[in-house]
Amino acid sequence: MTVERRAKVTPMSKADREKxxxxxxxxxxxxxxxxxxxNGKEYYVPVIQVPLHLPLYRIDSSRTHDSQQLKISQxxxxxxxxxxxxxxxxxxxxAQHDILCDMAEDNERNLFELFDKQIPxxxxxxxxTKDGVLVNGNCRTAxxxxxxxxxxxxxxxx
Numbered sequence: 001m002t003v004e005r006r007a008k009v010t011p012m013s014k015a016d017r018e019k020x021x022x023x024x025x026x027x028x029x030x031x032x033x034x035x036x037x038x039n040g041k042e043y044y045v046p047v048i049q050v051p052l053h054l055p056l057y058r059i060d061s062s063r064t065h066d067s068q069q070l071k072i073s074q075x076x077x078x079x080x081x082x083x084x085x086x087x088x089x090x091x092x093x094x095a096q097h098d099i100l101c102d103m104a105e106d107n108e109r110n111l112f113e114l115f116d117k118q119i120p121x122x123x124x125x126x127x128x129t130k131d132g133v134l135v136n137g138n139c140r141t142a143x144x145x146x147x148x149x150x151x152x153x154x155x156x157x158x
Contacts, residue, residue: 005101007142007149009093011056017132024048035127047125052144055126056133057096059087063138067099087133100142111143119154120144 012020025046032044059082068082077095086092104111126137134141147153 005094005098005146005149007097007145009057009097009145010053010090011088011093012054012132014088014131017054017056018130020054021048021050021128021130021132024050033125045127050128050132052141052148054132055128055141056088057093057100057138057142058134059092059096060084061138064096064099064103067102068095071095071099096138097142097145100139101146104139104143104146111139112147115143115147116152 011017025048028048031047033047034042034044037043068077071077072079072081080086081092081095083092120140124137124140126141127135129135144153
């Protein structure tokens with residue numbers, strides 16, 4: 001059973017996402033924090049705040065792959081919807097949003113219940129690529145977007 005989601009994901013173009021991110025970086029003189037990537041190399045990256053609607057969900061995600069395949073086998077989504085070349089389309093982003101919300105409502109760690117009681121930790125940074133694709137924090141972003149669309153959001157979410 002798929003729950004009707006209220007948040008309608010409308011991706012910005014890649015050029016607009018990159019432009020917005022660069023403008024924020026240039027205007028804020030952000031702090032930088034180290035992150036370590038898979039090869040063990042440390043990079044210092046800017047810490048910025050972007051609008052909640054800006055980031056794209058990462059489609060090529062091992063955490064959502066099984067759910068994507070299940071929804072395809074159930075006939076809910078077409079086979080090509082999760083093709084990486086369609087990552088920035090509204091249809092693909094909306095489908096990924098729905099899957100991520102389902103994951104966020106998991107009984108073991110229901111992010112909707114958690115974020116209703118407390119504001120997400122500010123020290124758990126969301127990492128995005130230079131063109132605005134989330135590397136981590138996909139479930140958290142989906143939860144925040146959905147809660148905001150339902151009127152359950154908090155000012156701190158934006």
